[in-house]
Amino acid sequence: MVVENPYYTEAVHGPFQLAGIGDLELESGVTLSNVELAYQTVGELNPAKDNVVLIPTWFSGTHGVMRDAYVGAGRALDPEKYFIVLVNQIGSGLGTSPHNRAGAFPLVSIGDDVVAQERLLRDNLGVERIALVFGASMGAMQAYEWAVRYPERVERLGVIAGTARVLPRQIIWTQVMTDALTSDVTYANGDYVGADAVKEGLSRLSWLFGLQLVGREVWLKEHWRGFGFDSFQGFLSGFLGASLAPMDANDLISQASKWSRADVSRHTDGDLAAALGRVSAATTVMAIRSDMMFPPVEVEPQGALVPGSRFLEIDDDFGHASLFGLTPSCNAQIDAALGELLERDRGAAQP
Structure with missing residues (x-):
């Protein structure tokens, strides 16, 4: 049932564009028709098209939250250097979502999101390779999916406070x-x-x-x-x-x-190590010391399955809410980690 909701507007979340990517055959076997993705780009695509940073959204979040938390002049994700694509997941409220579609909304997966995002980048923005996919929380699940599904397309993978396979507690x-x-x-x-x-x-x-x-x-x-x-x-x-x-x-x-069913190992018959072993991107995995939603003890073991990955624990008191950029010290730690990652090349040995 279509529900008019003024929250899902540019007045609240800042400017965005709607890209029609056509019909999307979902992993469930159902086709979601006339899919629209809401996204914002910041910065300019360089002539070589090798400065693309993709940032998918987390649960309940939109591109505006991600932009304000991680993107800015002088920061690791500086729009003077990078062409940053902030893309809202299907069902986020911006773009194709249950509240703006009549009838029952189909079961959508993290994999469906990533296939839709790949189509957006390739067909709408003319982008084939990604310098960095960076995801936090549920966005990290999408980032892992990107690196497993399209390993040759992702140069670097940055994830924080998220896992590649959902765990029972989640x-x-x-x-x-x-x-x-x-x-x-x-x-x-x-x-x-x-x-x-x-x-x-x-x-x-x-x-x-x-x-x-x-x-x-x-x-x-x-x-x-x-x-x-x-x-x-x-x-x-x-x-x-x-x-x-x-x-x-x-x-x-x-x-x-979607969160409850996230699992990159469906590509490898349930073998998580085999799935993450596909990743060829230079990778940094981060967890937040005080996070009770995705604690380090759950984040680190899965990240370690990515060849050559580096793990870093972020020291902050705000738990999972640290992702919102609430404290300068947390922001500085994340920026330093992303800056270091952006200096690394695919396949380089990690300290």
Whole structure:
């Protein structure tokens, strides 16, 4: 059912373009017709077309969040040097998504996203090779998929706070998030009308984010006071709650479903080592010390399966929320890691 939602506009997320990439045959066997991808480019494509950086989005995020967190003059991802393509995943709310399509929305996978993105780059932007695919959280899952599916196209792979194969704890998490939304009586089996529906479910989701998205030290050290709040409840409602409140529940559920099924080893009959062994890109894998959603103990072992990969633990108190660029020290660590990665060549031995 089509739901008008003013949140999914340029007024909120900044400028973007819509690219029609035609019909997309999904991994489920269903065809999603007339697919549109929402994306933004920053910087200029050089004549050699070898300065492309691709950044896919994470759960609930859009190109605007990724741009503000990672792109800027003087930073590792400097638009004076690179042609940066920020692409919203299918179901993000921008471009083809459940809330703007009539009828039941089909099951979409991380692989479907990457096939769609490849078509966007090749057919719409004239890009064949990618200097860097950089992904955070659910964006990291797409980045891994890129490097496994198109190893000859990806020169460098940068991932932070994400895995190539979903782990059981993440599957539980995506189900709990989904239940928080579908248990709201106004969800009405997904047939709600109006952008003001499922508000209680979205509020419950913000409390769950308080448990998993935000690091323990935020609560123990009362870091939330630095954002102008005088209570943790105020931070929950004014920061996390306010961020989620305008979003569309069906869009979030579609994304959570993709997350719960992410697995590059489907290319190699379930052999994760074989799948990640296909990656020829120079690779840096990062995890955040305080992250409870994708803790280092879960991120590092999978990253180690990529030949020659380098692992780096980012020291920050904000947990998974560190990805939003909340602290200068965290930003500096990520920029340093990406800057070093961009100086490396495919196949170079890592320290």
